[in-house]
Amino acid sequence: MISKVFETIKQYKMLSNTDKIVIGLSGGADSVALTHFLNTIGKERKLEIIAVHVNHGIRGEEAERDENFVKKFCSDLSVRLVIKKVNIVKISKNLKIGIEEAGRKIRYEIFKGISGSICNAKIATAHTLSDNAETVIMRLISGTSLKGLCGIPPVRENIIRPLINIKRSEVELYCQDNNLKYVNDSSNYEKDYTRNKIRLEIIPKFKNINPDFENSVKRAAEALQEDNLYLESAANQTLESLKVASGYDSEKIQKLPGAIKSRVIFKILSSFTRKRIEQKHLKNVSKMLKTGFGKMYIPGDKIIVCERGILKLQEEKIIKDVNWEYLIKPLNILTEIETNIIIDIVNISEYEVLRKGGKLQKFFGIDFDKIPKSSVFRNKRPGDKFTFPFRNITKSVKKIFNEMKIPPSQRNSIPMLACSQGIIWIDKIGVSKYYIPTKNTKKVAIIFKE
Numbered sequence: 001m002i003s004k005v006f007e008t009i010k011q012y013k014m015l016s017n018t019d020k021i022v023i024g025l026s027g028g029a030d031s032v033a034l035t036h037f038l039n040t041i042g043k044e045r046k047l048e049i050i051a052v053h054v055n056h057g058i059r060g061e062e063a064e065r066d067e068n069f070v071k072k073f074c075s076d077l078s079v080r081l082v083i084k085k086v087n088i089v090k091i092s093k094n095l096k097i098g099i100e101e102a103g104r105k106i107r108y109e110i111f112k113g114i115s116g117s118i119c120n121a122k123i124a125t126a127h128t129l130s131d132n133a134e135t136v137i138m139r140l141i142s143g144t145s146l147k148g149l150c151g152i153p154p155v156r157e158n159i160i161r162p163l164i165n166i167k168r169s170e171v172e173l174y175c176q177d178n179n180l181k182y183v184n185d186s187s188n189y190e191k192d193y194t195r196n197k198i199r200l201e202i203i204p205k206f207k208n209i210n211p212d213f214e215n216s217v218k219r220a221a222e223a224l225q226e227d228n229l230y231l232e233s234a235a236n237q238t239l240e241s242l243k244v245a246s247g248y249d250s251e252k253i254q255k256l257p258g259a260i261k262s263r264v265i266f267k268i269l270s271s272f273t274r275k276r277i278e279q280k281h282l283k284n285v286s287k288m289l290k291t292g293f294g295k296m297y298i299p300g301d302k303i304i305v306c307e308r309g310i311l312k313l314q315e316e317k318i319i320k321d322v323n324w325e326y327l328i329k330p331l332n333i334l335t336e337i338e339t340n341i342i343i344d345i346v347n348i349s350e351y352e353v354l355r356k357g358g359k360l361q362k363f364f365g366i367d368f369d370k371i372p373k374s375s376v377f378r379n380k381r382p383g384d385k386f387t388f389p390f391r392n393i394t395k396s397v398k399k400i401f402n403e404m405k406i407p408p409s410q411r412n413s414i415p416m417l418a419c420s421q422g423i424i425w426i427d428k429i430g431v432s433k434y435y436i437p438t439k440n441t442k443k444v445a446i447i448f449k450e
Contacts, residue, residue: 328417347444348443372420
């Protein structure tokens with residue numbers, strides 16, 4: 001193992017231009033072996049080693065066991081240790097992502113934060129050849145792009161992976177030869193996680209066919225990486241030729257070969273927002289390019305417009321996230337959204353004529369006598385709920401906006417009529433079940449926007 005790791009470090013110049021290494025140390029065999037190895041060679045090369053252990057707070061006593069283990073391990077090696085505790089379950093809920101993804105995201109944020117506070121420090125993670133094979137299969141199953149099939153890169157920015165060409169079995173042998181103890185994470189054997197299913201069930205079947213499966217995946221990933229680098233270079237050169245005064249030439253983009261076009265679109269969208277661009281966004285832009293016109297939202301509340309042969313970013317006035325409200329009256333001027341709301345009071349008979357004639361949107365009439373005088377026009381508030389007419393379904397306003405795919409940047413500009421009992425009316429949605437006209441209704445309030 002040692003010679004392979006040295007070869008990997010040399011090939012990718014992992015330890016050049018640095019004298020400090022931040023290592024992710026979970027306490028498992030891989031990270032223990034990596035920490036021991038880098039600490040051993042670090043004494044000769046005058047490398048400062050800083051181990052970082054992240055306690056995710058999801059395995060109770062076992063997590064505390066792991067933390068105590070790394071404390072003793074680092075103490076025995078005289079390695080500086082930083083411990084961070086996070087509530088990964090809460091974080092995953094807040095970010096609306098899985099626990100696995102949230103854990104990875106937070107770990108790297110912690111590593112980068114510590115690295116950034118230490119001048120010229122690189123980050124070393126203990127990914128192995130076995131991890132790489134698992135990752136490639138996992139991405140293949142999810143329908144990844146060519147880039148995804150390239151696997152885990154040995155070096156990415158200031159992140160290095162010295163064990164990336166070493167099998168997990170070789171790591172365990174290194175630990176055995178050097179009398180290194182390590183801990184086993186029981187969650188690694190829970191088949192609820194996709195990666196665990198791949199490692200425990202799928203890869204063993206591949207190995208029955210090809211015992212050297214991990215190296216086969218490595219060779220395939222390296223070949224794909226060469227192709228990907230060439231296409232990326234071609235896309236970068238093409239992108240420069242597509243620039244026009246206010247954006248990019250949409251007609252030229254549309255005529256590009258598929259492999260270059262998708263990369264060019266991705267690069268354009270990435271230049272407009274720092275949020276994650278997904279395959280669906282690329283497909284939607286492709287549709288716009290095909291028709292020659294259109295508008296769509298991308299993550300980060302950005303609007304992409306295709307018009308007059310140009311694909312460009314359109315700036316939109318975003319309503320500030322502040323609360324506003326106006327007491328109800330026949331004419332309301334809502335300055336925050338630069339519009340007027342007019343309330344027209346009609347008899348029930350007039351309302352029925354208008355409704356049946358198709359001149360009113362369904363359920364936009366409100367039983368006037370049920371509207372409290374203290375009612376206000378306002379924007380959304382946390383906890384707002386709305387009951388749909390005739391459906392006996394009550395949902396949070398936030399969920400309704402999500403289902404209607406109303407961009408967050410527009411939600412504070414949607415007026416609603418509310419009182420202390422709840423929501424009476426929401427623009428673009430309608431009237432609450434409790435305020436629709438009935439057979440006993442005498443007057444109906446009809447709301448118009450100007």
